[in-house]
Structures are given as C-alpha cells and as structure tokens.
Amino acid sequence: MNPTLRWSGCLVMVAALGCRGTATNLDDDVPVADRGAAVVDSGATDVSMPRDAADLDAAAVDAPPPSDLGPGLDAPSDVPVILDSPIDAPAVDRPLVDAPIAMDVRSDLGFPVDTGAVDVGAVDAPRTDVGPVTAGIGEGLSPDARPERRVSCGMTPPTPRVTAGAADRYVLRGRVVTPTGVLSPGEVFITGGTLTCVAASCAARAGYAGATIIETGGIIAPGMIDTHNHPQYDFLPPWTPPRRFTRSDQWQGVPEYRAFTEVLRNNESINNNTCAMVKWGELRALIAGTTTIQGGPNLNCVTRTLARNIESGNDFEGVDHHRPNTLGIATVSSADAMALRADMDSGQLTAYMLHLSEGIDEPARREFDLMVSRNLLTPAMVIIHGTALGAPEFAQVGAARAKLIWSPRSNIILYGRTTDVGLALDRGITVALAPDWTPSGGPNLLSELRYGRYVSQAAMGGRLSSRDLVEMVTSRAATAVDRPQVGSLVEGRYADVMVIPDRGCDAYDSLVDAPTADVRLVVLGGRPVYGEAAMMGALPSEARARCEPVTICGQPKTICVALASTANSLNQSLADIDAQLRVFTTPYPLAPLCP
Template structure:
C-alpha cells in the first residue's frame, strides 16, 4: 500500500485511540427501540472535535435550507454549519472551484482564487457534510424486496444462502435491470451519498468505485469487493483447517488497491475459522492497510488485534447482521482496541435502503444496546471519512478539505445540530447533493435559481417538499426520473416519509435466547444483569465463544472491557 494510504490509516487510528474510554458498563438506556432518531442537539460527553463559531451571517428566509445569495459564473461557495475533518465550523464556508475541486474550507473563503466569480449559497443553520460514501452494497440485487422481520436467525451466511444446518434458504435473485440499478443509485443519492462500492452500477449518479469505468471521473485503482475470498461459494463451512475452494484469494493479488472481503459472517465456529484462514499464516494473510473486512460478525479480540496491527479496518452492516443473525460485529470491542469502522448498507434484501437508514440503525443499536459507546461524530465518520478510506478514496473523498473532490451533501439543520443533523435526517431534510460540484439532487428552488441547467432536472415531491433529481441530465438522456422510478418501485419505493415498509429489523433477537430488553436484562442479551459480565452492553453468548466472552479472563466482558486483551482497565 502506498504511503498516503498508510498515513491515512495512521491518522484514523490515532483519532480513534484519542477519543475512546470504552463503552459504559453500568447505565441502562430508557430510549425507545425506534431507529428513526435520537438526541436532537447534543452529543453528550462525546468528543465532537473542534467547534468554531465563525462570524455571523444573515440566515436565509427558509431556515434549514439554502438560498442563492449571489449568482456566479464559476464555482460554488456554500455557507452554513460545515462538518470538516477537525470538527465543526458554524457559519463556515466551503468553496468548490470551477473544476469541481474544493479550494477552501474556512470561516471566510472570499480571498481564495476564483471565489469572486462563484455563486454563493447561504444555507444558514443547514449542515454541510462531505457526500456520504457507502463501502458495501450488492446493487445488482436491487430488484429484491426486503425481508422485514425475517423468518429465521442463522449461524452462518451459508445457512441462508444454501439452506444448511436445518435452515430454509432465502430466495433472492441478482440481475437487476439498468434502470433498477439507477433507481437504487438515486435512492442512495437522495440520502446524501455520492460514492459507493456496490459490486456493480451504471454510468451516472453514484461513483461506483469497485466497478471499472464507473468512478465518474476519479482516477483511482478500482476497489476489489470480494464476496468469497476463500473460494467457498459452494457453501463450505469448516471449523478447522483452510481447505475450502481451490482458488482462494492470494495476498499478492490484493496489492495496489482497496480490498473489501467478506470474512466471518456468522456467529458459529465456522465463521470464526474464516479469519484464521484469511488473517494469519495458517492460510492467506489478507490483512493490510488496504483491507476493510466486510461484516466481521464472528471476530474475537485476538483477530481484532491482528487487524489493528496490520492497519486494516471493518465495514459494519448492522441492520443486515441483526436481521440475519440476531447479532452484529463486536463494534464496542473494536472501538476499545482502536479499529476504524466504516458503515455500509449490504443490500436491500436484509440491509438498509440507503445510508440514512443504516446510520439510524447504528445509532439505535448504540443508544439502546451498546451503552452509548459512539458519539455523533464517530457515527458520521463511519459514513464519510472511514468509508472513503475503506474504498481506497481516503485522499480525495470523505473529508471537506482543500484539494479534495467537491462531493458535498447539505442537510437541514433547524431541528438537529452538527453531525446529528446527518444522522437523524429524514428524506425531505436533504437540501442538496453535489458530485464534483455539480448538483444531482436538491430543493427545487435552489437548483432552478442557483445552477445553470438546474431547471432541466426533473421534479418530484418528497414528503411535501418540492425537489429535483438530475437523472436525465446526468445520464445524458439514457434514462429519466420516470424511467428509473417505475423500474425500482416495482420492488421497493425510492423513499418513505415514515419508517420504511417491511424494513429489516434493527432489534436483536433470537428465538428462545433473547428478545427486547425485559426487566433484569437491560441490555437485552439474554443474560440476567447479575450474571452479565457487561450488564449495560449487549453481548450474548455466541456459539463460537462457548460461554461469556472474556478473552483476558479478568471478569470484565470483552464488549465493555477497555483493554480486552489485558487484565484490568489499563492498557
């Protein structure tokens, strides 16, 4: 991996270690189980980064949205609450020049070269974020409907893929049409995303960074989304040994580009063995600064330590994990050990329809089951900075900074502050989405008044707010909004104004083991508080652990241990 990617990993690891104290172990949450929103204006005791109040600017007439303060001929200055790489600039500015590159992020960008001829969008208390990045989706399955609550809970992905170990298989089909794929891409864009590793895609709308020719102008090595690194598509489950398929992915083959392998997707010993065969000398050691392990549900502290040492990271898909396995990756342990985490949707069948819903699932789990381990900024970083690094775009996307690509999403900020405005955004709260400084989606008046050609973008009503989507323009007439909407809504709508119909659950449960948070089991993991090594953090017994997980044997469960591989709480 090149030095820039190694440096990016080091900065992420330093930031992770600087802001964590381990999850709380003795506080129960009284929040509801709904994953439609959390705190409105505070990040509690969590570190929000640097918060700088810039000189006050007049608020626009429509609070929470943007108005065109000044017309321009080249480039765009966005003024509002800016979420940059260091924290928050309230009343700050982002200047995207005529080439689509960010030229300035500061309290005042008027002195930057070219700023005098740029349009100025005054967004008041609206929140300006990097465009969200989705590091994991199977977009060619966009023709499937979601499974809702799910009919079963599995121990390994091959159980639902192949109907193994007494389970019925899930019936999903690939082969989404071009317009269905574009519809799924538009779904992501309408949620604030500008890039993804989708294992497919079409030209226009999203940057598809793991598919050749679909990066929409970015000069990056194509990321490798590897569904079967052990060549085990046939359904092989092994608890010992690495004799899977005849053509496993080799360490040599993953050099020079981002690598995203599915590893340890399950809770049984066979899932755990996958890391032995992909993360150690027992098989092909695929861990490195270019590696972002997808799912990692069956990882243990020594595995996580090996990933940290190698400079790897995790792509977390909580909704899909919870509905399929009743459990998810041990993210509180990962946080304590300094492993960077990105957030991805997985697919519409068992995951989230867009990054908004995935963020809200992660937030709900954190609030209700993980003892509020993660702050708002940490959750937001999972969908921006960390996600960009996971797909090999950490030097160009995911952070608002001079020299980076002008992929930006603006969210209403009149109900929620700072990073929380992104996490809790509803579909109508997405004010503007730009890829390389060019609008893809946004408020009707903003696009028509602020951008040349904005009136060519097609109109749609989103929960009572007039919006425009630039489908025909961006596809150069290959498809229209009507085309892609008709195609995708044959299986699932573009958006919902309330909780999506049949959305896969984000509430952990396994029949006969645990469901909900009854009296005496405040973290809902099926272990009575008095017997629970982490009474305030969800950590059910997994078949792969054989008992309560406590790797260092110090009586503090891995899920709430500040030092999972060292006795006591001092690492």
C-alpha cells in the same frame, strides 16, 4: 466441497470483477408513482417491517448525546425537541435461531466458480453441532429501523436563498463540518469538480466574484460513503426471514429467499434491466446524501453517471486498486491467494473488500482462520461483516492494520447479533458503517446512522458519539476503502457535498437525526444533482439541464439523472428508469420511511 455463494449483488472471482443478481415480486399495496405528470412520488411509510413502538423511546435510546467537540466548536443551542412522533406499530415476532440448513448450491452466476484445491469442509459445511452461540453483541435488540423524525433545538431552519452566477462555481454558506470540527458560520467554494476553499470566508479566492452563492440555511457535510451495499438489489423491499440463522450460507439456501429474489433472476438479463436496477439503488442512496457507494457492477451504463463506485477507477480518475469478493474466502485457492498477496505487497491492490465470517457460529469464525492461512491479512484487507470474530481475531486484525465494515441492522435481522465493534475499536481498527442492502438492512446510510446509535446506546454503553458515527460514513469510510479523494471537506478533494436543514442542534447529532426527506442539497463532482425544488430552480439554467421533478415524502424536490450522451443509456431520466422497472415489478420507494 461447494463454496458459499452470496446472492447479494456484485461478486468477484478472486481477481476479476463480475456481477449478477436476483429479486422478488413486490406487494401491490406499495404506493405507485404518480407518473401522469412525470413526477415520481417516492415517499411512503414502510409497512413491510413493522416497528415496535416500545423500542422508539427517544429518552432511552435516541436522545442525542452531548457534543464531544469541546468548547467553542459546535455546542447544541438547547435541549432537542422531537417535532415528529414515531409511528406506532406492533412488535415484530421473530423466531429464535434455527438449526443450520443444508444449502442447495446452484451456479446461477453465469460462469463457473473456481474453488481451487481449497479444503473448506471445516469452514462452510452445514453443521448442527456448533455449540453455544457466543459471537457478537446485541442479543434481544429490535431489528426495526429507527424512526424518521425531526429534532429541533429551538431554531427554525432558515429558508435557502440563491444568487445565481456562474454555473461552474458555487459558494455554499452555512455550518460546515470539517475534519477538525465545525465552522459556524463557514463557506465551501467549489470550482468545477473540486473543493477550492473550505473556510470561514473564501472571499479572497480567485473566481469567488461572480460565483453562484447558495445560502443553504443548513449544515454542510461531506457526501457520505456507503462501503457495503448491493445496489442491484435495492429496488426490492425488505425481506422477512422465516427464522434467524447462524451464518450466511443458511439463509441463502432457504426457498423463501429464492422465491423472494426470483423477479431479479427472471429479469436482470432482459432489456438492460440490470442497469435500471442498479441505477434505482444508487438513486435511493443519492437522495439520502450518499455520493460514493460500494457493490455496483462495473457496467458502462452505471459508472460515471450517478453515485461514484468505489471499485471503479472510472469514477476516480483511473485509479483502481480495489477488488470486492462477495463469494467469500472459500473461493480463494492457494494460487489465487499468492497472486492477491503479491498485488497487495506491490501496491496494486490496496482494498480487498471481502465478505468474511458473516454469522455467529464457529464455522463462520473459521473463515477468518482460512483467510489468515492464505496470508491475506494485510493493511489491504477490508473485512465486511466479521460478525463471528472475537478479541483474539480483532487483535490480529489490528496488528495487521486491516479494516472493518459494520452493518449492524442486517446482522441483527439475520442473526440476532452484530459485530462487536467495541473490540475492534479497542485494537485501533478503522471501522466504517454501512447498510448492506434493502432486503435485510437499512434503506440508506441516514437510517443506518440512527440504527448504529441505537446499538451503541443499547449494547455498547453509548460508546459511539454522533461524531464517531458520522465519521464512520465519511472520513473513516474513505480510509477503510482507500479513497482519500472523498469523505472530507478539504481543499483539493472532490466536491461531493450534502446539506441538511439547520435546527440549531449539534451538527453531528443533526446528521444522525436527519430524515431522508429533509436532505436539502446533494452535490456530486461539483454538480448539484438533487435538492429542494425552489433552491434547485434558482440555480443557473445550465446547471438545471435535464433535471426533473420528484416528490419525496410529499415534499417537492428536483433530481438530475440524465446525461447528455445517448451511449449506454446514460440519457435515461428517473421517469425512464422507473418505467423500465415497472414493466416487471414495483420498485421499492426512493424514500420508504417518512417523518
């Protein structure tokens, strides 16, 4: 029986990394970059997934909950005021769940898929007698992205000020989000690529004198971690499925999806286009405050350039105990499973990121049984999706101390339901939040934060606070994928930082509400790589080498993409990447949703 094939970017043949992809012809009405002045205008209103104005009632869904930090840490100054109204749009007409479809499996992967001697007929053979659909939560929720809007609590964000000093030492001042709460005010002192000090004041630390001082006027938070993505696909616009499905192999086999991804398949192997596709996806993440991402191919032209790649030891000082598997458990033979389990037990494999039980029917759920029978349910198991799982399965996951990655918007779009993360949390499971990819998920992690809050309030009784959600893309995400060097502002960890304007609201609410266009600064490995043009322009000249202008939702920004090395296309600028993609398509805007 053929295995389930995922056309979602990076894939792994059990113990080896490998990546392939697919793509689509884009609509001509997406705004084209103004390239005459070498400034890429990446702001546009997303018209490909209409929004239902009835679902955007802030009072019912999006009003920030009270601070859960306790007295004296970071209470909101006043009642939030929405400064930007959501865009009115007609509701999306999405059909009911359709009968499963037989998938015409094709090996466009570039190499044969080893299915071993596994009998997977009970797991992924298309069926029509699956019985009632009961897995997951959120039936009836809108699949549309929550709006980008500015929320204020009676305070105008202070204008950033920069006192230029050393180019390898920075002091960021503002409200600082730490694992124990919010320092208000606080400082983050960066030396080289490391967080040297996170405190109310770092003035007594060696090297502080003479450092570049940035009065951010904002909220300083860890760079976010995207634990489930397929960045090679993120130059594509959202896909509108022809129907809803009950598991992943169904939509992968429909002709509409094959047509949608044709432009990627036709161009990925030409002129290093795969690298340009992945870089575009990582840049779309970076401008929204994401500094670490999962799902990128292990290519020399990608790693050590833009966002950190979870699977790549090159981005983590050579530490590499991570393997993704997007093809699913059906590709893991008994012999493969024994080798994987040995690596898990020895500590050579600490995060096996497996797409599992993506769907809402019984065949999808039985993938979990197959994984358990392969003796792979250990603390190293990282379940991506798990939409078909219920209380019995999550009890086993919790007992094994395995992890879960939740992509609610993609689930709702494709299946009409999403994973019951409440059951997972009841069992003490570490849950991270991630957008999946642009074809069926959110445009970036900031957008997925708002969608996670919507699901929590509409289908979980508001169980997830803003702090919970933020930790699901920072500290809990780092735990889920075993990358402790990132995800928290703690001395000695990597200097990956994002800054958003401070409008006086609770810091965690502010992060969930932050529009992509308002990201004020992103620091990666101690290097400012993106931010407001005026602030970036005031940095020492060495820090601005090879940076270039970019317009995001009408706002002037500066982004630093090119490296000095000419090897492996590392010296490509944003304008170069944009021009390369435009030879065969129009890339989805860096910031498709604007306030």
